[in-house]
Amino acid sequence: MKSFRTRLTLILMIMIGLTMIGAGMAMAKVFKNSHIIVLEENMAREIKLLGNTLDFRSTENEEVIQYYTKEAHEIGNLIDSRVTFINHNGDVIGDSEKDPLMMDNHLNREEIVAAAKDGVGHIIRYSSSLGQNMLYVAAPVKVDNVFDGYIRLSVSLASIDEGLERGWTLMAVWLLILFVIAALVSYRMATSLTLPLEKIIKVARRITQLDYDARVQLERHDEVGQLGKAINAMADSLQNQLKRIRDNEDLIQSVLDNMTSGILMIDVKGNIAVINPAAEGMLKVKSEQVLGKSYMDMKQQYELSKVLKEGISLRIAIHEERTLYYPDEKMIRIDGVPMLDEEGSYKGILFLLQDISAIRRLENMRSEFVANVSHELKTPIAAVKGFAETLLGGGVTDEKTARSFLQIIYDESERLNRLISDILDLSKIESKRIPMDNSPVHLTSFFTSVMETITTMADKKGISLQTDIPDELFIEADEDKLKQIFLNLLSNAINYTQEGGQVKVIVRHLEHDHGEDRIQFTVSDTGLGIPKKDLPRIFERFYRVDKARSRGSGGTGLGLSIVKHLVDLHKGQLSVDSELNIGSTFTVELPLLQEHEG
The missing domain is CATH 3.30.450.20 (PAS domain)
Structure with a gap:
């Protein structure tokens, strides 16, 4: 409807415009032609007047060009025209605008040819020297035996063109006024016919674009009004249905996204x-x-x-x-x-x-843990029970043998006690039920105390203990848990190092590129070493490289697992490097300062 209204307006405007343009062009043509005719007649009379009044001189005179050029300038200034004197051979002997010597022969110029034939010649031509359209009028002049040639006058048509431009401007103004009036009238007529239908079409298009809030606003009771009401009813129905669909989709999508x-x-x-x-x-x-x-x-x-x-x-x-x-x-x-x-x-x-990987892994870990705990508990209990039954049965009469049996029972009960204690500690650590009590720890004093604890164990095997710790170094940590870490590492190092071997502790202060200060601890020994294939698993619970050797050393198989969890509690890192029959090096990196929670 909008395009129809626009087309109607344009048709009226085009009709009026074409009429005005046609009339204007006709008027302009008449105006220009009549003005040029009058101008030609005046210029012809001026040439005739010059032929009767000018003091002509012989064209054979040596000073003829100078004389006629001077006269051309004076006459041109008087009549506001360009004046040119041409002899019967077509040579220019005087001109009010240019040097005659620089001008070519004019005998074949149209105005000269027409003048020779009809008595007066006129032509409109573009002057390259002046850069505008010029009217040229020429007539032959013969004065006895003194002058035989042509006088040509030329004037610029710029004034005529300026007049035409003013006329066109005036006509354009009136044409624009008529255009505006025609547009307003046609638009008002088309609006009264098409506006209601246009509103209905616009609403229908919005509905097709899923804008179900669109409604037709019409206060009419005719067929167009009834059509608008039907469109509104349809939009209401679609909107309600779409809302139910979207609510269901959102609910389903929310369920899918959050599953x-x-x-x-x-x-x-x-x-x-x-x-x-x-x-x-x-x-x-x-x-x-x-x-x-x-x-x-x-x-x-x-x-x-x-x-x-x-x-x-x-x-x-x-x-x-x-x-x-x-x-x-x-x-x-x-x-x-x-x-x-x-x-x-x-x-x-x-x-x-x-994804049941975690469930299956936990089930496997639970099964393995129960099996390992059962196995580990069964061994000392069986030993205690067996030797106790032997003693109770009276089969041992030798006091020395009985005492050795009692010592075995004591050792196995101690081993059983350590195993239960380690299981309880590991359970507490893994469940995060152990609070951290961080405080500054002077590392030199700390390792002096640790070494005193394990010196007896090392002396029994003739193992030398060495430390390399800067005296001024402090760290923020839970001292009891830190002690448990290094007692486990040093005990393992001593247990798996042959007699006469060496265990060394080195502590260094590290400053990483991102500015976090860390303390590096290395516990190295000259022991049996760990096979490469076992390195990834040595921090697992109850994992032993050599079970016979581990039991002989009195280990529970939980020490390194406890160390790993305690290092994690300190936000640190634990790694190991080992070679068979050369030794092992355990490296612990801990932050210099612990992060304090809110």
Whole structure:
């Protein structure tokens, strides 16, 4: 409707404009022609007057060019025209604007040819020397035997052009006024006809663009008004339905986004129709990369694809557990349920993916822990029970043998006590139930105390203990837990070092590039060393490189695991480097200052 109103307005404006332009062009042509005719007649009379009044001189005179040029200048100033004297051969012998000697022969100029033929010649021509249109009028003049040639006058048409420009300007102003009047009238007429329909069309377009708040505002009771009411009723119905749909979609999307389990829906064509963020993270894919594509495109997940293919091909509920190896190894539980519509037609299959790696790992750790604890407890208990039964049965009469049996019972009970104590400590540490009591620790004094504790153990095997610790060094830490860390490390070093060996502690202050000060502790020995294959697992609970050797040393298998957890509590790092039959070096890095919570 808007385009129709615009077209109507333009048609009226074009009609008026064409009429005005046509009339203006006709008037301008008449004005210009009449003015030029009058100008030509006046110039012809002026030439005739000059022929009768001018004091002509012979063109054979040597000073003829100077004389006629002077006369041309004087006459040109009087009549405000360019004056040119030309002899019968066409040579210019005088001109009011240019040097005659620089001008070419004029015998073939149109005005001269016409003058020779008709008595008066006139032509309008662009003057390159003056850079504008000029009117040239020429007539032959013959004065006895003195002068035989032509007088040519020329004037600029700039004044005529200026007049025409003023006329065009005036006409343009009136044309613009008529345009405005025509536009207003046509617009008012078209508006009264098309505005209501235009409003209805605009609202309908907004509705098609999903703007269901759009309404037709019309106070009319005719057919157009009824059409507007029908559009409004339709918009109300669509808006209510869309709100219910969006609410349901938002609820479903919120559920999908916040589920910890992965959702993967495969449609009837075998393409992925839905995948939620949990499934994206589990499978390390992006929804935009897989939506609408075949599930077979996930080639990295070979085990998953096999289960999906089985469920899709059989269209039955499936419950499987599979290990996925990309991007890392994980155990996934896959539950698939076929989706059917109300008529029982197959629409696809919905898969629920649950990462049960942590659950299985905890179950395995629990089983291993129970088995290890049972095994570790069983050994000393069996020894205690066996030797006690022997003593109680009266089978040992020798006092020395009985005393050795009692010593074994005592040693095994001590070992059992250490094992239970370590299990309780590790349980508390792992459950984060041990509070940290951080305070400044003077490291030289600290290691003096630690070395005094283990000196007896080292002396029994003839092992030398050495320390290299700067005297001024302090660290903020829990002193009791710090002591437990290094007593474990030093005890292990002594236990697994042969007689006459060496154990050394070196402490250094490190300043990292990012400005965090740290203290580095290294505990090195010259012992048996640890095989490369066992290094990644030595901090696990009850893991022993050589079980026979460990039991012989009285170890519980929990010391290094306790050390690892205590270092973590101090926000530190623990590492080990070892070579068989050369020795081992344990490195602990702890922050110089502990971060204090809020």
